[in-house]
Amino acid sequence: MTPEENFMRKIEAGEKIEPKDWMPDDYRKNLIRQISQHGHSEIIGMQPEGNWITRAPSLRRKGILLSKVQDEGGHGLYLYSAVETLGISRNELIEALQTGTAKYASIFNYPAQTWGDMGAIGWLVDGAAIVNQVSLQRTSYGPYARAMIRICKEESFHQRQGYEIMVTLSRGSAAQKAMAQDSLNRFYWPALMMFGPHDSESAHSARSMKWKIKRETNDDLRQKFVDQTVKQIEVLGLEHPDKDLKWNEERGHYDFGEIDWDEFYNVINGNGHANRQRIEHHVRAHEEGEWVREAMHAYRDKKRSAKQQ
Numbered sequence: 129m130t131p132e133e134n135f136m137r138k139i140e141a142g143e144k145i146e147p148k149d150w151m152p153d154d155y156r157k158n159l160i161r162q163i164s165q166h167g168h169s170e171i172i173g174m175q176p177e178g179n180w181i182t183r184a185p186s187l188r189r190k191g192i193l194l195s196k197v198q199d200e201g202g203h204g205l206y207l208y209s210a211v212e213t214l215g216i217s218r219n220e221l222i223e224a225l226q227t228g229t230a231k232y233a234s235i236f237n238y239p240a241q242t243w244g245d246m247g248a249i250g251w252l253v254d255g256a257a258i259v260n261q262v263s264l265q266r267t268s269y270g271p272y273a274r275a276m277i278r279i280c281k282e283e284s285f286h287q288r289q290g291y292e293i294m295v296t297l298s299r300g301s302a303a304q305k306a307m308a309q310d311s312l313n314r315f316y317w318p319a320l321m322m323f324g325p326h327d328s329e330s331a332h333s334a335r336s337m338k339w340k341i342k343r344e345t346n347d348d349l350r351q352k353f354v355d356q357t358v359k360q361i362e363v364l365g366l367e368h369p370d371k372d373l374k375w376n377e378e379r380g381h382y383d384f385g386e387i388d389w390d391e392f393y394n395v396i397n398g399n400g401h402a403n404r405q406r407i408e409h410h411v412r413a414h415e416e417g418e419w420v421r422e423a424m425h426a427y428r429d430k431k432r433s434a435k436q437q
């Protein structure tokens with residue numbers, strides 16, 4: 129059996145591919161692309177909510193938001209560690225993000241304007257992320273699949289904390305309810321875009337499905353998210369932002385309105401509301417952290433030379 133045949137045998141049998149196993153170059157490249165972009169999304173995704181930590185309305189809310197944002201940083205680090213097992217360095221990954229060679233989820237280029245957005249982000253953005261990530265727990269690359277298991281447990285808490293903010297606002301004063309509705313209106317469609325283009329337009333899907341990197345398609349995952357969100361909106365007593373939403377008895381799913389794909393491509397090509405701001409902030413934070421990396425390297429070198437004596 130050739131290495132290629134053995135690789136496909138493992139994929140078809142549902143066995144995990146591990147870092148030292150033989151793998152086709154394109155499988156490795158595709159994983160580096162997807163996992164690194166996933167990691168970058170977690171890291172850049174800290175910014176919209178990080179922006180509200182000092183303005184959270186109570187100490188309880190501040191504590192929760194602080195740990196939620198910290199968890200996202202942790203997810204980024206697991207994912208960077210998983211992608212490093214494929215033979216790419218952290219420096220290369222960061223450079224790709226900062227120079228725009230690597231993407232991150234479009235949703236994080238939308239500004240977080242109100243406290244209601246903390247609710248909508250936790251509920252809808254983490255909610256969409258979970259739908260995708262639950263499916264990725266079965267991805268064929270071992271380190272990625274294992275990172276997803278832990279990440280999903282934490283995302284599930286994040287989703288509930290966001291929904292709880294929405295429940296509180298929607299049962300509050302008229303102004304609070306209006307704030308919740310406004311956040312839902314602004315984040316609903318961008319959350320649907322998180323699943324990527326239609327399957328017919330998705331450049332990587334066919335190969336990623338064949339290699340079981342992706343286990344469900346963009347459109348199937350998006351449909352799951354649309355279906356599960358309808359009842360949640362009803363419970364909040366808010367209006368659904370999609371006027372074309374309709375139950376389809378035959379399909380057993382909701383039909384829904386068309387996404388604004390011009391907006392999607394505009395945002396992923398760098399022209400969203402906050403693209404420049406997000407990367408500038410990342411560059412600044414990275415530069416300001418240089419002394420920490422220097423201190424770590426000096427400590428490592430000192431330990432090494434002490435061992436050699």
Ligand code: FAQ
Pocket residue numbers: 161162165166167169170173174200231232233234235249253254257260321322323324325329330331332333336346396
């Ligand atoms: N945004 O051929 P496809 C989170 C790009 S985690 C930006 O369909 P693929 C947690 C795509 O990269 C959120 N770019 O690509 C959190 C490709 O460009 P490329 C992140 C997008 O990979 C919550 C091109 O379009 N989750 O939020 C987007 O097969 C709250 C063609 O697309 C993941 O990354 C988009 N929405 O499918 C953190 C999950 N969609 O690379 C903080 C893992 C597509 O050729 C606060 N990733 N593109 O230059 C995936 O499942 C897949 O990569 C997809 C895209 C489904 C995102």
